[in-house]
Amino acid sequence: MQHVTLNNGLRMPVLGFGVYQIPAEQTERAVFEALAAGYRLLDTAAAYGNEEAVGRAIRAAGIPREELFVTTKLWVQDAPAEANTRRAFETSLRKLGLDHVDLYLMHQPFGDVYGQWRAMEALNREGLAKAVGVANFHPDRLLDLIFNNEITPAVNQIETHVFYQRTADQDLMRRYGVQHQSWGGFAEGRNGLFTNPVLARIGEAHGKSVAQVALRWLIQREVVTIPKSVNPDRMAQNFDVFDFELTDDQMAAVAALDTGETLFFDHHDPEMVAWLSKRRLDG
Numbered sequence: 290m291q292h293v294t295l296n297n298g299l300r301m302p303v304l305g306f307g308v309y310q311i312p313a314e315q316t317e318r319a320v321f322e323a324l325a326a327g328y329r330l331l332d333t334a335a336a337y338g339n340e341e342a343v344g345r346a347i348r349a350a351g352i353p354r355e356e357l358f359v360t361t362k363l364w365v366q367d368a369p370a371e372a373n374t375r376r377a378f379e380t381s382l383r384k385l386g387l388d389h390v391d392l393y394l395m396h397q398p399f400g401d402v403y404g405q406w407r408a409m410e411a412l413n414r415e416g417l418a419k420a421v422g423v424a425n426f427h428p429d430r431l432l433d434l435i436f437n438n439e440i441t442p443a444v445n446q447i448e449t450h451v452f453y454q455r456t457a458d459q460d461l462m463r464r465y466g467v468q469h470q471s472w473g474g475f476a477e478g479r480n481g482l483f484t485n486p487v488l489a490r491i492g493e494a495h496g497k498s499v500a501q502v503a504l505r506w507l508i509q510r511e512v513v514t515i516p517k518s519v520n521p522d523r524m525a526q527n528f529d530v531f532d533f534e535l536t537d538d539q540m541a542a543v544a545a546l547d548t549g550e551t552l553f554f555d556h557h558d559p560e561m562v563a564w565l566s567k568r569r570l571d572g
């Protein structure tokens with residue numbers, strides 16, 4: 290497995306396993322199988338409702354804790370944000386059955402972002418979250434957070450796939466030492482990703498699937514990726530992307546697929562801001 294080194298020296302695998310939209314009752318099996326397939330980075334969130342199942346799979350797999358890289362995420366908190374963030378973190382830790390996480394992400398750039406971030410900085414200083422970062426931050430919000438706080442986020446996890454490539458965001462993140470992590474690396478199959486002829490042609494040249502080309506392209510761009518699958522064959526396929534390399538021409542052919550537009554939701558859209566800001570988790 291290749292790793293990237295985050296801005297605080299922590300090493301993170303370039304490929305992990307995401308568990309969004311895996312129902313809680315299927316998650317333990319899926320994560321157990323992913324760990325058996327070789328994945329060591331697990332990406333969950335309080336909002337996914339499956340942290341307990343991830344924790345059970347970790348215990349069942351028996352892999353030494355130091356070999357795992359576990360990420361979870363903070364949902365938007367009511368005031369007082371600092372106290373509530375700590376409480377939310379403690380709930381996640383208890384559900385996961387862990388004494389620390391490797392990466393704690395602010396899931397959305399909404400609510401009392403500053404209060405939430407100060408609490409996350411404290412968790413980082415105390416060693417309870419080995420690294421802290423954000424998700425879904427556009428460059429304006431990211432720079433505001435960086436310039437007006439002490440700790441620069443180690444990671445920004447944003448929608449990134451062949452149709453929404455985020456190259457300008459990545460340039461900016463590189464400049465400030467923030468690791469780019471992709472969510473929705475397959476765009477959940479939208480826009481015909483799995484049958485895209487450009488990706489299929491490149492795959493044929495390497496004896497690889499479209500999915501493998503999509504992941505390999507992200508990894509060659511130094512974007513950390515966390516594909517989700519509940520299917521063990523696809524888990525193995527998605528992990529098998531380190532024995533081939535896209536040529537410069539192939540990288541350029543994929544670059545031409547960029548539409549510059551989200552296929553999911555725009556964090557600048559007022560309706561989406563209102564919806565995400567009002568949503569609260571129970572318990």
Ligand code: NAP
Pocket residue numbers: 306307308309310332333396424425446447471472473474475476477478483498500501515516517518519520523524526527
């Ligand atoms: P994704 O990884 O882009 O796509 C998952 C879909 O692709 C599933 O339907 C899966 O079906 C299918 N698939 C997986 N491997 C395949 C293969 N080799 N061939 C054909 N189909 C395949 O979607 P995602 O789950 O939205 O994103 C990945 C992770 O990013 C999430 O799980 C989560 O951890 C994270 N995420 C974060 C945020 C955020 O706001 N921070 C938002 C969304 C996601 P099967 O399961 O049936 O194989």
